Amino acid sequence: MPTDTMADHTPNQDQVESIYQPKDAVGSAIKATSVTAAAGAFISTIQNTLTRQNVGAMGAFTRFGGTTATFGRRGERGPSDGKMLEGRRRGRRTQANGTTAAMGGAYEFTKNASANLRQKDDAYNPALGGLMSGAMLGLRFRSAPAVVGYGCMVAVVLGAFSYTGGKLEGYHRDPTVDEVARKEFLRKNRRRPIEGTLEELGEGRGIYGPGYVERRAERIKNAYGIDVPSSA
Known part of the structure; x- marks a missing residue:
């Protein structure tokens, strides 16, 4: 019973941060x-x-x-x-x-x-x-x-x-947040499957899906009859 009473009066993280200094x-x-x-x-x-x-x-x-x-x-x-x-x-x-x-x-x-x-x-x-x-x-x-x-x-x-924020130069990053973790979160949050990108834009211009070299060699052989060696 005393243990439960002490646990009830223990402040959580939000309450500690909201205490005025x-x-x-x-x-x-x-x-x-x-x-x-x-x-x-x-x-x-x-x-x-x-x-x-x-x-x-x-x-x-x-x-x-x-x-x-x-x-x-x-x-x-x-x-x-x-x-x-x-x-x-x-x-x-x-x-x-x-x-x-x-x-x-x-x-x-x-x-x-x-x-x-x-x-x-x-x-x-x-x-x-x-x-x-x-x-x-x-x-x-x-x-x-x-x-x-x-x-x-x-x-x-x-x-x-x-x-309105008290700043003239705009948004400031939170100094308590690790920069590497923040960038990884942004990449995970905004990353989309490669299949959707290939479906909308197609291959080329730096966008290549898995097996692109083999498919390219096959297209050249079918169109021109030239065997293109692939690294695979």
């Missing part, structure tokens, strides 16, 4: 923030190189920096309107670069945290991550419609992308 949301967010911050720093360096003014090498950080924060500095008030306008432009550039890092971290953390809370790994998690990532992008405009609009747009795009 928790993800490290904080670690993934830190990695994503680091990667996107590096990308923002690279973009800042390019912007600093292409600027018309001679701002020096540190301009990538002082003028186009802010790659690890969501907001940059606001417009700097100067004695003239031109300086205040220039300060606002600098603030917008800094916000644009800083938002890049915030978007990556918000996306990864929200996606993995949602998967851990829901105990499911489906298309809703990238959609929720895209919602927060798009909201980070909309924050630089300091407008609620921009936050909602960008969040919904990124959520729809990432959710649809994940729902």
Whole structure:
């Protein structure tokens, strides 16, 4: 009786594979923030190189920096309107670069945290991550419609992308399946008898049935009276 009870509670292979494995949301967010911050720093360096003014090498950080924060500095008030306008432009550039890092971290953390809370790994998690990532992008405009609009747009795009397979290059073979076994299965699954092929296409053009050499020699002898030696 105890043996039967233990056997009933033993999970099968399908149940083991369907068990959700928790993800490290904080670690993934830190990695994503680091990667996107590096990308923002690279973009800042390019912007600093292409600027018309001679701002020096540190301009990538002082003028186009802010790659690890969501907001940059606001417009700097100067004695003239031109300086205040220039300060606002600098603030917008800094916000644009800083938002890049915030978007990556918000996306990864929200996606993995949602998967851990829901105990499911489906298309809703990238959609929720895209919602927060798009909201980070909309924050630089300091407008609620921009936050909602960008969040919904990124959520729809990432959710649809994940729902349709999450790949741009097409079908990927299962790495757990042996390639030789897969090809043998395809050959067995699609192989057809040689008799059916000969009946539809006939012999020749690389398609030869058993005893083809003997039949060919007999046809030549009957038609032309020439004996053709056969290897058989």
